Amino acid sequence: MDFLTRFVPGRVGIDPRPSQMSRIGLTFEIGYLTLFPIYLLSFCFLKPSYTFFCHFMRVEPFLLTFGKTEVQLKVDLSDIGVVIPAFNAEKTIGNIVKELLVYGFKKKSIIVVNDGSNDRTDEVVTKLGLSIVTHNKNMGKGAALKHGFCAARTRNLKNVFTLDADGQHKVSEIKDFLKLKGHYDLIIGLRNNVVNMPFLRRIVNRMTSLVISLLSKEYVPDVQCGFRYINLKIFNKVRLKTNNYQTESEIVIKAVRNRYRIGFVPISTVYSNEKSYINPFIDTIRFIKMAIGFLWR
Structure with a gap:
């Protein structure tokens, strides 16, 4: 036991x-x-x-705690969708969609947003029988997420998972989020194997997580993880203004400030040799600009 x-x-x-x-x-x-220095500041502002x-x-x-910890849940997925922002993901998106279908998600509940890809992403997804949301040009991960959330609402979905299109997240771990879905409005994956994360990305993730923790006055251990469960009701109050990678941070800050419940679930992560489309300089500037904006709100 x-x-x-x-x-x-x-x-x-x-x-x-x-x-x-x-x-x-x-x-x-x-x-x-x-x-x-940032950690020292945290003593002044955080729990x-x-x-x-x-x-x-x-x-x-x-x-x-006592008793058996593994709980087999039978969850109705009829009002739960999956939003996947995809850019040049022809090598990985097909397997992700197939795994989601095997897991039990309906085709209409899987929303792939093709963010201006110049490869076969569109073709791979449509061959699997899914309708796809397509941007004629690359508009950014945040824009893809926002359009995915809108599409989910038009399909009468009440909750969504978000997954990255590079195969970094394991569909099998969705069950760990579902065990907590009745307790939280936003559940974020907490990546365990950070040792395998590229060093620069690891440092940036720690830094941005600390900044978001300070701004929201709530400890956020992994603000950049794209594996999430979101109750779409949060967008009744949360209005998103950004369009790039900082959108995921914007969601967290605004959700906390609007008193929505946020939880975290440890996840495993697969790091491949697929190209990252994060621009360390430009996306850091965008993040800083967003963070400064929140200082005055």
């Missing part, structure tokens, strides 16, 4: 996977010292010292 269940500080969910239970990690990652110990030192507290 497994009795250790792990959780992430803040408004978080239980991770019920026994394989993860025994790992109470304390991992110091080289490079985070450059962010030390207790979770920020320092759990973000900087990667300490993960635990709770004691």
